Amino acid sequence: MAWTKYQLFLAGLMLTTGSINTLSAKWADFFSAKGCHDDPEHTFSHPFVQAVGMFLGEFSCLAVFYILLCHDKRRPEPKMNTGGSFNPLLFFPPAMCDMMATSIMYIALNMTSASSFQMLRGSVIIFTGLLSVAFLRRRLAPSQWIGIFITILGLVIVGLADFVNGTSESSHKLSDIITGDLLIIMAQIIVSVQMVLEEMFVYKHDVHPLRAVGSEGFFGFFVLSLLLIPMYFIPVGTFSNNPREVLEDALDAFCQIGHQPLILLALLGNTVSIAFFNFAGISVTKEMSATTRMVLDSLRTLVIWVVSLALGWEQFHGLQVLGFLVLLVGTCLYNGLHRPLLAWTRCCTNTENDDGGSQEERERLLDNKPVQTGGDS
Numbered sequence: 001m002a003w004t005k006y007q008l009f010l011a012g013l014m015l016t017t018g019s020i021n022t023l024s025a026k027w028a029d030f031f032s033a034k035g036c037h038d039d040p041e042h043t044f045s046h047p048f049v050q051a052v053g054m055f056l057g058e059f060s061c062l063a064v065f066y067i068l069l070c071h072d073k074r075r076p077e078p079k080m081n082t083g084g085s086f087n088p089l090l091f092f093p094p095a096m097c098d099m100m101a102t103s104i105m106y107i108a109l110n111m112t113s114a115s116s117f118q119m120l121r122g123s124v125i126i127f128t129g130l131l132s133v134a135f136l137r138r139r140l141a142p143s144q145w146i147g148i149f150i151t152i153l154g155l156v157i158v159g160l161a162d163f164v165n166g167t168s169e170s171s172h173k174l175s176d177i178i179t180g181d182l183l184i185i186m187a188q189i190i191v192s193v194q195m196v197l198e199e200m201f202v203y204k205h206d207v208h209p210l211r212a213v214g215s216e217g218f219f220g221f222f223v224l225s226l227l228l229i230p231m232y233f234i235p236v237g238t239f240s241n242n243p244r245e246v247l248e249d250a251l252d253a254f255c256q257i258g259h260q261p262l263i264l265l266a267l268l269g270n271t272v273s274i275a276f277f278n279f280a281g282i283s284v285t286k287e288m289s290a291t292t293r294m295v296l297d298s299l300r301t302l303v304i305w306v307v308s309l310a311l312g313w314e315q316f317h318g319l320q321v322l323g324f325l326v327l328l329v330g331t332c333l334y335n336g337l338h339r340p341l342l343a344w345t346r347c348c349t350n351t352e353n354d355d356g357g358s359q360e361e362r363e364r365l366l367d368n369k370p371v372q373t374g375g376d377s
């Protein structure tokens with residue numbers, strides 16, 4: 001069935017904003033500017049400030065939810081399903097997981113390339129699958145187990161590509177690249193815990209997705225904003241790239257933004273894009289299918305890689321192409337994207353109409369992979 005103009009718009013919006021989210025965060029890392037007082041010019045390395053901006057974007061989804069709710073109430077027959085009553089603190093544990101994972105990923109993004117960053121995030125299906133078996137007592141299909149093992153192989157290939165790149169012309173040190181890759185994988189473990197918590201405690205209450213995203217953004221924004229205060233006084237030595245060598249120097253970040261306004265543009269791009277990306281992702285799942293959302297998310301990795309090459313942020317490596325393709329196959333198998341292809345093949349040889357297949361496939365995907373509320377998070 002051909003897509004409508006609105007569906008094409010949603011798909012394009014998800015692909016564009018999802019790519020902008022990672023690229024704008026990486027773009028901010030390339031800027032250098034003077035800090036506060038007489039500090040010399042130095043690179044903008046403030047992952048926790050960037051994470052606060054990301055949560056602000058998620059928090060804005062809560063405002064969108066109430067705007068849509070008010071608009072729906074003005075109709076003669078309201079149609080919006082707001083879900084049942086629940087304790088808002090249910091969102092606190094997954095929000096804290098989101099906060100830790102996002103902060104770690106922004107630290108890692110300073111150490112490795114944007115394409116490797118996006119590719120390695122595919123490792124989340126490994127830990128989500130294992131944790132769902134352990135805590136949700138879910139039985140994975142054979143194709144999902146195969147997808148997990150293929151994804152592990154893809155991660156090894158991407159890591160090998162980073163190793164070869166780190167020993168050649170890369171602007172990052174080899175030790176930084178390896179540390180960054182390991183931090184990304186560590187963050188995906190936390191993300192998988194977040195997804196399991198959401199399915200165990202949040203989604204059984206039939207919470208509207210925009211409300212879920214916005215509520216987690218609310219907790220993440222205010223908690224991390226408060227944590228910036230003690231981070232200003234915690235020394236971490238050379239692990240931090242700010243002049244005071246503390247965990248996070250928010251004042252230095254604001255001073256650098258004042259000296260280089262383009263940094264603010266990059267941060268706003270990150271904040272605004274994550275809000276639109278969450279909205280578009282939820283709408284794609286509702287208007288089309290979870291399968292379409294997974295395909296677009298995979299294409300986002302390709303867009304980020306191509307743009308990074310075009311901007312000269314990284315060099316072309318054949319191993320990355322192979323790693324991307326292997327990760328794509330693993331993701332497709334885990335999320336059941338091979339089933340529509342097999343169904344289409346059967347339809348070409350069998351004229352019998354089976355309308356229940358697509359609905360069954362959609363329900364299976366939604367049952368095996370809950371909607372992510374984290375940002376790019």
